[in-house]
Amino acid sequence: SQQGEEDPQALSIQEGENATMNCSYKTSINNLQWYRQNSGRGLVHLILIRSNEREKHSGRLRVTLDTSKKSSSLLITASRAADTASYFCATDASSNTGKLIFGQGTTLQVKP
Amino acid sequence: NAGVTQTPKFRVLKTGQSMTLLCAQDMNHEYMYWYRQDPGMGLRLIHYSVGEGTTAKGEVPDGYNVSRLKKQNFLLGLESAAPSQTSVYFCASSYSTGSGYTFGSGTRLTVV
Numbered sequence: 001s002q003q004g005e006e007d008p009q010a011l012s013i014q015e016g017e018n019a020t021m022n023c024s025y026k027t028s029i030n031n032l033q034w035y036r037q038n039s040g041r042g043l044v045h046l047i048l049i050r051s052n053e054r055e056k057h058s059g060r061l062r063v064t065l066d067t068s069k070k071s072s073s074l075l076i077t078a079s080r081a082a083d084t085a086s087y088f089c090a091t092d093a094s095s096n097t098g099k100l101i102f103g104q105g106t107t108l109q110v111k112p
Numbered sequence: 113n114a115g116v117t118q119t120p121k122f123r124v125l126k127t128g129q130s131m132t133l134l135c136a137q138d139m140n141h142e143y144m145y146w147y148r149q150d151p152g153m154g155l156r157l158i159h160y161s162v163g164e165g166t167t168a169k170g171e172v173p174d175g176y177n178v179s180r181l182k183k184q185n186f187l188l189g190l191e192s193a194a195p196s197q198t199s200v201y202f203c204a205s206s207y208s209t210g211s212g213y214t215f216g217s218g219t220r221l222t223v224v
């Protein structure tokens with residue numbers, strides 16, 4: 001069963017615009033992570049936010065976490081064509097195993 | 113370069129054949145994971161290991177076996193391949209619980 005549900009499934013924007021992706025999950029978590037996957041490649045870790053954190057920044061990325069609503073969002077500001085990829089949220093609800101449950105992903109297309 | 117290496121990158125098997133996928137990491141990570149990625153399904157956890165000599169079942173373990181005899185290697189075996197095991201397989205490792213994963217580049221397996 002999938003823990004994370006991502007919304008939207010697909011997003012198309014112009015270069016320079018902001019992109020927002022949302023993730024909802026079902027159970028209490030230790031942390032939530034976001035990954036990027038370029039076509040035909042492995043996933044790359046972007047950012048991790050712990051359950052006691054509400055917001056985190058990394059470069060042009062901003063992640064928020066609302067544990068009361070069991071939801072997170074990833075904001076990419078001033079998007080570039082190179083940001084075109086699939087983005088996945090993943091939740092760690094385990095007891096000392098580090099197992100991640102991945103959502104189905106959001107496919108982002110940034111048009112030059 | 114440091115990271116996670118998966119071999120082979122591509123493989124075509126006939127139904128009933130067996131094979132082993134190798135995952136090797138050189139980052140001294142304790143935790144290792146095998147996922148499969150299917151269209152529209154996101155990533156699903158097959159098996160994982162929390163340290164040398166340990167393995168445990170994930171979400172979709174049936175038809176697969178694993179071994180972690182050395183800390184740096186995590187092997188995924190298919191004893192009798194079935195068309196339903198056609199997928200892209202990803203290995204990942206992490207230093208500890210609460211840290212992000214490093215992924216390999218994947219193995220694309222087709223069972224005919």
